Amino acid sequence: MELxxxxxxxxxxxxxxxxxxxxxxxxxxxxxxxxxxxxPTAIPWIIFIPKAPLTNTSAMLMLNGQILKIANGLQAxxxxxxxxxxIGNKSEWLHFHLVxxxxxxxxxxxxxxxxxxxxxxxxxxxxxxxxxxxxLQDGDDTGI
Numbered sequence: 631m632e633l634x635x636x637x638x639x640x641x642x643x644x645x646x647x648x649x650x651x652x653x654x655x656x657x658x659x660x661x662x663x664x665x666x667x668x669x670p671t672a673i674p675w676i677i678f679i680p681k682a683p684l685t686n687t688s689a690m691l692m693l694n695g696q697i698l699k700i701a702n703g704l705q706a707x708x709x710x711x712x713x714x715x716x717i718g719n720k721s722e723w724l725h726f727h728l729v730x731x732x733x734x735x736x737x738x739x740x741x742x743x744x745x746x747x748x749x750x751x752x753x754x755x756x757x758x759x760x761x762x763x764x765x766l767q768d769g770d771d772t773g774i
Contacts, residue, residue, distance in 0.1 A: 638724045640683050652723060653677055658759050659766055663693060666700075666762060672751040673742055674709065674730040674758045676700075679723065693726075701728055703765030704758075717743065 641649065644665050646657035655667035655677055663682070669675035678697055684690045701712055709730045716726045720743070729742055737745040 637718055637722050638683075639722050640681070641679055641723050644679070644681060649679060653679070653721070653725070656755055656759060658762050661696070661766075663696070668755050668758050668762070669748075670750050670752050670755040671748040672754055673735045673737060673748055674754065675742065675748075676728040676758070676762070678726040678728065680725075683724070697726065697728060700762065700765050703768065704730070704761055707761050707764065709761070713741075 641652065644660055646660075649655070649665055649667055650657050653667050653669075655669045658666040658668055658676075660666075663680065665679045665681070667677040667679065669677065678693070680693060682689070684693060697714065701714065705712070710732055712728055712730045714726065714728050718725065731738065733739075736749055742748060
């Protein structure tokens with residue numbers, strides 16, 4: 631990325647193929663305020679792409695609350711410890727990361743970004759996609 635390039639740009643085109651190309655990830659779902667992608671890695675890694683700028687506290691709280699509900703739903707399905715971050719140093723697009731970690735993953739205890747490229751694991755990614763879809767289907771219980 632060029633020095634001085636604008637960061638945190640909102641992706642206006644949320645078509646699955648566009649998001650998959652921008653983030654090198656699998657499209658999972660499109661919700662009213664954001665889209666969800668999964669990186670095809672051995673470490674369970676979810677990316678949330680907001681559909682609008684997060685210019686006020688209410689928008690940020692709503693997004694974080696919905697992501698927390700998804701994280702809690704995945705923990706209820708056996709996913710353990712997670713990290714949640716908005717880093718955005720490698721991509722100019724506004725996005726958030728939810729990464730489930732354990733002491734046996736290839737990057738532990740370092741940030742995953744220090745170990746890219748991570749080992750690809752399509753099967754692990756597809757299992758995570760299924761779990762996310764279950765959480766989203768149970769949205770009545772989770773408030774999503």
